[in-house]
Structure formats: structure tokens, C-alpha cells
Amino acid sequence: MVKFxxxxxxxxxxxxxxxxxxxxxxxxxSKELDAEDLVRELS
Ligand SMILES: [Zn+2]
Structure with a gap:
């Protein structure tokens, strides 16, 4: 399941x-990013 x-x-x-x-x-x-995804995006 994916969060949106x-x-x-x-x-x-x-x-x-x-x-x-x-x-x-x-x-x-849109996809809701979890904390882990946000960290990955920012780095
Ligand atoms: Zn709506």
C-alpha cells in the first residue's frame, strides 16, 4: 500500500x-513521503 x-x-x-x-x-x-523518503530527497 502506498500513502497518498x-x-x-x-x-x-x-x-x-x-x-x-x-x-x-x-x-x-500525490504520494505522501514518509520521513525516510524526505531525508533521502533532501540529501
Ligand atoms: Zn480530496
Whole structure:
């Protein structure tokens, strides 16, 4: 499962496939990085 966050309503959810926000039906969603991923991105 991958965590996603909706950029429209900030709703967080887990899904195997990213499609739409289940809350507001927006397609503006992105992967939510966990702390480990953030560290990797910044370095
Ligand atoms: Zn949403």
C-alpha cells in the first residue's frame, strides 16, 4: 500500500493505485513521503 495525500482537500489515504481522492474526487493527489523518503530527497 502506498500513502497518498490529496492536494485539494488534504485528505490522506492509502491505495494500491493512485486515481482520485476518495473524499473530494479530485485527481490532484500525490504520494505522501514518509520521513525516510524526505531525508533521502533532501540529501
Ligand atoms: Zn480530496
Amino acid at each position: 495525500v490529496c492536494k485539494n482537500c488534504d485528505y490522506r489515504f492509502e491505495s494500491k493505485k493512485m486515481k482520485k481522492c476518495p473524499y473530494c474526487d479530485s485527481a490532484k493527489i
